[in-house]
Amino acid sequence: MSRTFSLQDPGEGIHEAEVAEVLVAEGDSVEEDDSVMVVTTDKADSELPSPFAGTVETVHVSVGDIVEVGDPLVTFDGDEDGEEPAERDEEDEGESDEGEEDQETDGEEEEDPEDEADRRSTSGEPSAAPVPASPSTRRLARELDIDISAVDGSGPGGRVLADDVRKAAEGGRPDAEGAEKKDEKRKKKKEKKEKKEKRAKEAEEPEEEQPQEQPTEPRRREEPGGAQPLRGWRRATARRVAESWQTIPHVTHMDRADITGLETFRAERAPDLTMTAFVVKAAIGALSEHPRFNATFRDDELEVRPDCHVGVAVDTERGLVVPVLADADRRSLREIGDELEQLGERARSGSLERDDVSGGTFTVTNVGPLGGTAFTPIIVPPQVAILGLARAAPTPVVTDDGEIVVRTMLPICLAFDHRINDGADAARFVSTIVALLEDPDELLMRS
């Protein structure tokens, strides 16, 4: 019997992955637990070990494909009697013309597995066992006059679902009720439930979509290179920031910290520690005083977190990634610096795992080394705030005495979820960070 290895649910609400690398080819022999594929989910790459030993019959995916949970990846060792979704997929390729299929089944009152097999063998196609489908779906297909063996199954193991049959029947007889009714009822119920959950999730988002502007085609000087779908990390980032921006009412509070003293201290005592490490340390100190910024918010429930895990944005060749410094509140400044360096290296070498990029309770992003005077960072859901740092620069500052002096000023931009905190809370939180950065002795006193 052929056995098909499908994408399993990796949990945590992830329902699809992108194929980053295919490690086997058709005809390869594979041991159980050999890696057959690398997939990317949430910017972490995972190797998928084979659950079977055997010879690779079909590889169903190629690099760059987006696969959903349940989609077949690799089929092993086929016997001819094994009906596999793979075979059907291949057969169906190129003959998706429904008219043709309809003609083929014309005149057949009922599907008969034997006739079916005969028909296939005479036409040179491999003979096939019945396609997987529940009895109720078979009945629906018969009522809608659909040849179920010609329907592409979207269910687990290539199972033909009632929806697949209905899709195949589209344009056919729209008045076939019966079985449809109940399925619709169930669907409606499900939709209702989902809607309810969604409503709980998105606080009062208006039902109507924003009127879209008429899209205009950009001018082109030359032949276009062709639009490409987003792939890989770019795609993950695109989806994540869009979701954040659409659901979280962001407000960015901006301030500056005088880090002249801190820079002197750093040059003298710890030239190897980055400014990010000091700011992470200051943020942790401030979070312990303003815990509502160290929190997660989902399904209308705010959880102020007793533990603190700080995500730190890293720019890599493949794009932005945010590894998480776990238990940041239990680490010394030195440990924070070392850990950040390691996470940064692993981010750049692409060896982060999913655990390394999840579970953050607060995030710091520093674009300072590249420039900028201020920016509005985007919160990483379900967190409720993100601290952005722009470039620290010698700046003329008016002192309390009215004198103008040159100080090294670090621009700080805190984006926060206004559903959870108000502007005054943010101002107080940022003031604490600024105070800690301006007083290195106090900063180092913080646990």
Add this chain to the structure above:
Amino acid sequence: MAERTMIEAIRLALHEAMTEDDSVVVLGEDVGVDGGVFRATEGLHEEFGPWRVFDSPLAEAVIVGASVGMAIAGARPVCELQFSGFSYLGFHQLEEHAARMRWRSRGRFSVPMVVRMPYGAGVRALEHHSESKEVIFAHVPGLTTVIPSGPRSARALLAAAIRSPDPVVFLEPKSIYRSFREEVPDEPEVGDLRSARRVREGDDITLVAWGAMVRRTQEAADELADDGIECDVIDLRTVSPLDESSIVESAQRTGRVAIVHEAHRSFGPAGEIIARLVEQAFWQLEAPIARVTGYDVHVPYFAREQAYLPDGDRIAEAIRATVEEPS
């Protein structure tokens, strides 16, 4: 109306039947002076006297065989076997004579008798005291096999069993003899030995259970309702003859079915129920039919007894898996 335990409800049904019909007699081991091992016949000996309520030798073949003879002669014996695990000694009389007499005599003689016996696990008992082998009786033509799921159904079904013109095996789930109370009406109530009863309505899945498993199944259904899964729960009540129309009607509506029983899985009652559904509701089925059952081992001693029995988690898991199956 009064709240009664199942054992009190059974005693009530016996008392009512004996008061109403002088031909009703009660026999069995220790059912007379001692009032029965589970006290089901307590007080009946004093009230109705030694000619109507009497102790038997410790011999199931005699208890059942004597009852067959009395029934043919015009009495309505209600005999008690102390545990279903010892009923096999009387099985010969039950299968070869009680169940066949109407057929054998071409309707000239009938055998209006009831064989009561406690069955099932859950009371931390010894070997031979915990089995659930209703299929042995259900497999025999000519026998009606009844299993109540609580005080009210026990009273009404036992009343109907005693009034039945043919032999009835009345299996009493001993784990719920005293585990909960229920309103049992004071006025006589006679049940129906031909129909199952819907104890919860829902559209998403049909659950079939009987005896002590009804309550566990209902609890699982309550829990799943919080997640939006609405279960149609059917209490079978009479295992044989099976009320297939109730089950088929429900399955045709929901398209999904799970069956819960504490009997062993292989060749267990669920197999027959599934066969009926495949015969009559096949084209409405949306998912494979699930079974939550005891395992194919002898019922373990009390330390592992609950692990043998289907529990809320196992039931809920099977329901979820069945409901979530794409179709």
